[in-house]
Amino acid sequence: MGNHRHHRRATEEKRVTIVASTDSETEPGTDSPATWGKRDDMIVRARSPYNAEPPAAVLASSDITPVEAFYARNHGAIPDIAAQQWRLQVSGCVDTPLTLTYDQLRHEFEQHEVVATLACAGNRRAEMLRVQPIPGKEPWEHGAISTARWGGVRLADFLQAAGTQHSEGLHVAFEAPDVAPEARPVQTYGSSIPLSKAMSSEVLLAWQMNSEPLPPAHGGPVRVVVPGYVGARSVKWITAVTVQPGPSENYFQARDYRILPPEADPDSVTSGEGIALSSLTLSCDILDPTDGDHVPPGALTIRGYGLAGDGRSVERIDVSVDDGLTWQQAVLQSPASAWSWRPWSLTVDVESGPLHIIARAWDDTGALQPESVASLWNPRGYGNNAWARAALCVQ
Numbered sequence: 350m351g352n353h354r355h356h357r358r359a360t361e362e363k364r365v366t367i368v369a370s371t372d373s374e375t376e377p378g379t380d381s382p383a384t385w386g387k388r389d390d391m392i393v394r395a396r397s398p399y400n401a402e403p404p405a406a407v408l409a410s411s412d413i414t415p416v417e418a419f420y421a422r423n424h425g426a427i428p429d430i431a432a433q434q435w436r437l438q439v440s441g442c443v444d445t446p447l448t449l450t451y452d453q454l455r456h457e458f459e460q461h462e463v464v465a466t467l468a469c470a471g472n473r474r475a476e477m478l479r480v481q482p483i484p485g486k487e488p489w490e491h492g493a494i495s496t497a498r499w500g501g502v503r504l505a506d507f508l509q510a511a512g513t514q515h516s517e518g519l520h521v522a523f524e525a526p527d528v529a530p531e532a533r534p535v536q537t538y539g540s541s542i543p544l545s546k547a548m549s550s551e552v553l554l555a556w557q558m559n560s561e562p563l564p565p566a567h568g569g570p571v572r573v574v575v576p577g578y579v580g581a582r583s584v585k586w587i588t589a590v591t592v593q594p595g596p597s598e599n600y601f602q603a604r605d606y607r608i609l610p611p612e613a614d615p616d617s618v619t620s621g622e623g624i625a626l627s628s629l630t631l632s633c634d635i636l637d638p639t640d641g642d643h644v645p646p647g648a649l650t651i652r653g654y655g656l657a658g659d660g661r662s663v664e665r666i667d668v669s670v671d672d673g674l675t676w677q678q679a680v681l682q683s684p685a686s687a688w689s690w691r692p693w694s695l696t697v698d699v700e701s702g703p704l705h706i707i708a709r710a711w712d713d714t715g716a717l718q719p720e721s722v723a724s725l726w727n728p729r730g731y732g733n734n735a736w737a738r739a740a741l742c743v744q
């Protein structure tokens with residue numbers, strides 16, 4: 350997405366300290382666990398558990414997001430797990446239940462890399478909040494999405510080694526040790542994906558992020574990366590994998606990461622109610638400039654990304670600077686992989702006065718993003734993939 354702004358280079362990344370997060374840590378800006386090696390200008394949504402997103406213009410400045418700018422979404426305290434202590438168990442519908450060490454995982458399986466965008470289901474919730482309030486949920490703006498080069502082994506190879514059975518309709522559940530106080534009842538984080546997705550070549554047990562050891566804040570020593578699915582399924586600090594007949598009963602799979610009808614009361618929904626979020630939906634966003642920016646008259650370069658659903662591709666981004674009367678096609682970059690966002694840009698000439706920019710994406714099936722955020726509003730504020738809008742002032 351170009352390096353048009355001053356931003357810190359990846360080589361200046363702070364090293365992550367391997368200590369569990371607590372409220373008592375020092376203030377952001379110091380090299381402490383409270384910042385988890387992140388940039389000083391991260392928008393911190395919660396300090397404990399640590400939740401933060403980068404400013405949109407920072408995201409726009411690189412196709413692969415440096416670790417120091419990558420958003421962090423945590424439902425519990427970040428656990429401190431030494432690689433040598435870590436174990437991964439697989440059980441359930443397998444012929445040979447296994448327990449593997451970190452060294453076994455790294456050396457007994459072929460290594461692979463996948464560039465993949467992780468997107469939180471709550472990304473762009475802030476726009477939904479303007480339609481109707483959503484109490485108790487983080488008001489993520491544009492930055493609960495980032496792209497990394499993930500390195501590890503294929504989950505499929507690991508499942509194969511355990512002799513996973515291949516009956517129709519099986520699911521693969523993931524367990525992690527971090528305890529989520531918001532869950533009802535309070536429990537550790539977990540989720541699941543269908544076995545058919547788990548066996549695809551892009552799904553990794555990853556221990557590397559941008560060619561460095563996976564930092565604790567992002568699931569180190571080992572996490573699952575499920576490209577093409579909402580970030581919630583990419584379980585961090587993975588410790589157990591179960592092949593089972595149905596989806597995970599974990600709170601975050603069975604009750605939380607679901608689209609509920611607008612009139613539903615999220616506090617009284619039962620397990621399995623609503624639509625479980627899985628494949629990403631077609632979306633795009635404007636990252637630079639954004640709402641409220643002031644820009645000088647003349648040439649203005651607008652930058653953003655498009656992201657298609659599981660296995661599909663972004664084919665066109667239309668941009669309007671006259672409230673949708675006319676549309677111009679943005680210049681699309683090649684995506685880094687089939688699982689990565691597709692950066693785009695467009696340079697337009699702007700005159701003094703208010704400016705409304707709209708962007709919308711089309712995919713390879715001819716599908717277009719939904720126009721209005723109001724039509725997508727849901728009680729937990731998930732899945733906002735409405736047309737992207739930015740209102741700014743040219744002066």
Ligand code: MTE
Nearest residue numbers: 420421422423424469525538580581584585
């Ligand atoms: N895994 C565990 N164990 N605990 C969590 O809280 N959060 C999930 C997912 N995996 C989570 C987790 C959510 S909601 C998202 S969007 C991604 O991790 C965020 O990954 P990141 O923090 O590396 O950006």
